[in-house]
Amino acid sequence: MPAYNECMPATTENEPIKIVHAVCSHDCPDSCAVLVTVNAEGRAVRVQGDPSHPVTQGFLCGKVAKYLDRVYSPQRLLYPLRRKAGVPKGPLEKGREMEAFERVSWDQALEAIAAKLQETAERHGPESVLPYSYAGTIGLLGFGSMDRRFFHRLGASRLDRTICAEAGGEAWKLVYGKKLGTPNEEFPKAKLIIAWGANIHGNNVHLWPFVEQARRNGARLIVIDPYRTRTAALADWHIAIRPGTDVALALGMMHVILRDGLEDREYIDRMTHGFGDLAERVKEYTPERVAEWTGLTAAEVESLAREYATARPAVIRMNYGVQRSQNGGTAVRAIAMLPVLTGSWKQRGGGAQMSTSGAFKFNSIAVERPDLMKASPLGRAARVVNMSRLGHALTELGVADADGPRVHALFVYNSNPAAIAPNQNAVRRGMERADLFTVVHEQFLTDTTDYADFVLPATTFLEHTDIQGAYGHYYLQKSTQAIEPLGEARSNVWLFAQLAKRMGFTEQCFDDTSEDMIRQALDPGADGLSRNPGMEHVSPESLAESGHVALGFYRDGARETFLPYSEGEMATPSGRIEFSSEVLRAAGVDPLPAYLAPVESRTGPDAGRFPLEFLPRKADNYMNSTFANLDGHRSMEAKTGQRLEIHSADAVARGIADGDAVRVWNDRGSLRLTALVSEKIPAGVVAGKLDWNKFSADGQNVNVLTSERLTDVGRAATFYSVLVEVAKI
Ligand code: SF4
Numbered sequence: 001m002p003a004y005n006e007c008m009p010a011t012t013e014n015e016p017i018k019i020v021h022a023v024c025s026h027d028c029p030d031s032c033a034v035l036v037t038v039n040a041e042g043r044a045v046r047v048q049g050d051p052s053h054p055v056t057q058g059f060l061c062g063k064v065a066k067y068l069d070r071v072y073s074p075q076r077l078l079y080p081l082r083r084k085a086g087v088p089k090g091p092l093e094k095g096r097e098m099e100a101f102e103r104v105s106w107d108q109a110l111e112a113i114a115a116k117l118q119e120t121a122e123r124h125g126p127e128s129v130l131p132y133s134y135a136g137t138i139g140l141l142g143f144g145s146m147d148r149r150f151f152h153r154l155g156a157s158r159l160d161r162t163i164c165a166e167a168g169g170e171a172w173k174l175v176y177g178k179k180l181g182t183p184n185e186e187f188p189k190a191k192l193i194i195a196w197g198a199n200i201h202g203n204n205v206h207l208w209p210f211v212e213q214a215r216r217n218g219a220r221l222i223v224i225d226p227y228r229t230r231t232a233a234l235a236d237w238h239i240a241i242r243p244g245t246d247v248a249l250a251l252g253m254m255h256v257i258l259r260d261g262l263e264d265r266e267y268i269d270r271m272t273h274g275f276g277d278l279a280e281r282v283k284e285y286t287p288e289r290v291a292e293w294t295g296l297t298a299a300e301v302e303s304l305a306r307e308y309a310t311a312r313p314a315v316i317r318m319n320y321g322v323q324r325s326q327n328g329g330t331a332v333r334a335i336a337m338l339p340v341l342t343g344s345w346k347q348r349g350g351g352a353q354m355s356t357s358g359a360f361k362f363n364s365i366a367v368e369r370p371d372l373m374k375a376s377p378l379g380r381a382a383r384v385v386n387m388s389r390l391g392h393a394l395t396e397l398g399v400a401d402a403d404g405p406r407v408h409a410l411f412v413y414n415s416n417p418a419a420i421a422p423n424q425n426a427v428r429r430g431m432e433r434a435d436l437f438t439v440v441h442e443q444f445l446t447d448t449t450d451y452a453d454f455v456l457p458a459t460t461f462l463e464h465t466d467i468q469g470a471y472g473h474y475y476l477q478k479s480t481q482a483i484e485p486l487g488e489a490r491s492n493v494w495l496f497a498q499l500a501k502r503m504g505f506t507e508q509c510f511d512d513t514s515e516d517m518i519r520q521a522l523d524p525g526a527d528g529l530s531r532n533p534g535m536e537h538v539s540p541e542s543l544a545e546s547g548h549v550a551l552g553f554y555r556d557g558a559r560e561t562f563l564p565y566s567e568g569e570m571a572t573p574s575g576r577i578e579f580s581s582e583v584l585r586a587a588g589v590d591p592l593p594a595y596l597a598p599v600e601s602r603t604g605p606d607a608g609r610f611p612l613e614f615l616p617r618k619a620d621n622y623m624n625s626t627f628a629n630l631d632g633h634r635s636m637e638a639k640t641g642q643r644l645e646i647h648s649a650d651a652v653a654r655g656i657a658d659g660d661a662v663r664v665w666n667d668r669g670s671l672r673l674t675a676l677v678s679e680k681i682p683a684g685v686v687a688g689k690l691d692w693n694k695f696s697a698d699g700q701n702v703n704v705l706t707s708e709r710l711t712d713v714g715r716a717a718t719f720y721s722v723l724v725e726v727a728k729i
Contacts, residue, residue, distance in 0.1 A: 021547030023479035024064050025142060025461040026623045027135035029472025030206040032056040033548050036462055036482035044068055044462055044483050053548055055184055055473040061205045063621055066632055075444055077457040078487025080109035089432050091450040094694045101455060106488060109454055114502035116437050120409045126155030126376060127383050128405040134163055136414030136626065139466030139479055140362055145517050146496040148368035153505050155376030160386040160715060167714035168323035171332035172354055174581045177571025180564035181353030182315050184473055188213035189349025192311035194222045196335055197322035199229040202620040204472060227615060227687060228680035240682045242295040243613045243720050244325035248595040250334035252290030254282040256305035257341050264343025272340060274580025281592045293595065293603060309342050313350030324720040326598035329713020334593040340577050345565040359534055359551050360469030360476060366520040369509055388717035389708045391423040394430020409437040413492060418447035419625040419692050422706035422717050425669050441495060444629055447693045457489040464491035465514045467521065467543065474554040478543035598721035602684060610666050610723035612650065615687040616702035628692045640689055642696060643676035646726065647683040651675060654727060661729040669704030672697050686726060
């Protein structure tokens with residue numbers, strides 16, 4: 001195995017180069033191993049997938065294959081910026097954004113920001129400072145390390161990072177206690193693959209070769225998704241379910257499986273808790289009732305259930321789209337129970353995968369240092385603010401005394417909330433507040449920097465060192481800095497260590513380097529509480545050696561393969577897989593899954609207020625809002641960008657023709673798009689894509705329509721429970 005982080009011999013060109021093992025840190029299950037070729041001038045000249053990584057298999061997706069366009073983009077932010085005196089917050093005409101700012105040195109920026117945070121904390125209390133970050137980088141240090149230490153020591157509000165995966169994650173844990181899933185390498189053994197809310201070909205592309213291998217071996221692929229995605233178009237059967245009705249379908253499948261005696265009693269008796277209660281519950285979910293909710297026929301429900309239960313092995317790839325409905329937590333719970341009923345976890349090529357992240361147990365206490373909250377002026381744990389309700393947090397929180405202080409300082413990094421947060425009009429009203437001090441650490445000028453008092457240049461994953469787990473495989477990786485930071489760009493670790501010094505924080509942990517924190521993350525600690533049975537053999541040295549290391553329980557040679565939940569791995573209160581959740585029972589909530597229509601759905605309490613269900617879809621060639629500013633990526637989205645996809649029946653009913661300008665609205669906002677009459681979307685559902693506000697005709701995006709209502713489990717955003725109406729302009 002080559003030591004990628006060392007200089008390699010000269011190539012055919014007579015210039016010495018090195019090849020560095022990095023890891024794509026974008027928010028994607030694949031966490032690809034990336035080999036970065038660096039020339040003698042220290043410039044990255046090539047990125048490629050690492051052929052020795054068993055999941056990356058030598059290729060990168062279309063988003064990252066052209067990554068050097070992003071790293072060396074002429075639009076990269078290269079030095080700190082301060083808003084010019086007298087320039088109000090808010091977007092300027094596209095291309096003129098820089099006119100709002102003036103260049104300052106890092107010293108000037110850090111001094112001014114530290115002074116303002118200090119003043120804000122003293123005047124309004126430290127909880128008036130709100131960090132806002134998510135998965136702009138999912139490297140361990142970039143996602144959460146020195147920043148957490150800094151905000152804990154300051155006494156800032158804590159952010160409940162719920163915007164993406166919390167509903168599904170919490171729900172999975174209610175059933176199993178720990179997030180594990182079928183390894184990608186087992187998928188070729190499946191005879192049936194169900195992609196449930198999972199656009200594998202679009203945004204989990206390194207699973208696709210394993211799916212193709214299974215299909216060459218005779219497997220069928222079924223896709224359950226309201227939208228005809230790339231994956232659905234390639235499937236043997238596309239089930240265009242109504243949004244937010246996945247719970248009903250999963251319960252209907254259970255009804256058929258149990259009615260017809262297709263369950264695995266041996267596995268159920270040995271491994272589960274609450275089976276009798278579940279069996280009673282699903283009796284009411286007849287195929288006929290389920291058909292009414294889901295828009296399928298009863299025969300389709302029967303057929304799906306029987307095929308799933310009799311094709312052995314069968315594996316389900318569920319992705320996070322499923323859990324972005326109001327009942328999304330219950331949807332994930334119900335789907336996650338299917339392989340338990342059939343005993344599919346026992347078989348190679350069976351089971352399910354939503355996330356493998358539970359396998360990576362870093363020592364987060366050492367990395368994030370929550371104990372520092374006690375040393376803050378608060379002297380206690382700070383309040384928690386839910387990021388999925390940022391609009392509320394910036395406009396209403398603190399009006400009642402019991403909430404604590406209003407938010408007076410917002411520190412954004414790894415995120416673009418002006419574009420990605422729900423209820424965008426409320427978010428932007430809050431960000432426009434003259435009394436809100438906003439700092440944004442970014443690689444580009446975004447929709448959010450339009451509201452910043454200071455903009456600080458951030459590094460890309462080629463320009464800093466990190467380690468990274470994954471939520472789509474079982475390899476722990478080191479991402480080694482390949483090139484010097486461009487201009488004056490700096491990493492999150494550097495930024496928050498510098499700010500800590502300016503704030504007078506004297507704790508030694510603020511002197512830690514990235515390498516120090518990597519060592520701490522992998523150290524189980526004196527009490528061993530953070531010890532992960534799969535990670536004892538992983539050390540900074542072993543990671544530096546090859547760049548990626550398979551987790552031990554998965555590739556330790558002790559077992560032929562890793563079959564999660566076949567014998568153990570549960571971490572629930574009962575120690576068993578829970579059909580009936582003891583956590584929910586203790587909370588006084590119905591412990592069994594049940595279908596409740598989202599408030600905003602065609603069968604929910606708000607049905608009729610607006611007639612169409614709206615899907616604010618992710619673009620295949622962006623990563624949420626990341627990459628949307630690059631011409632090459634935009635051109636790949638040109639066909640559906642700034643369009644409203646609408647079924648011909650809904651279009652005709654409104655006198656709308658393909659290419660017409662249309663208005664989409666509900667009681668939160670209104671958006672102008674161009675109609676794209678499409679059969680990729682079923683009647684009754686319309687879809688638009690997430691994009692930057694500044695690329696749209698009216699300076700806003702799909703999130704003017706989404707709400708701050710939260711999911712049933714995990715307090716997460718409900719992007720896919722939205723009702724709208726559409727009219728021709
Ligand atoms: S975005 Fe995903 S598929 Fe693309 S390179 Fe990064 S990890 Fe791999």
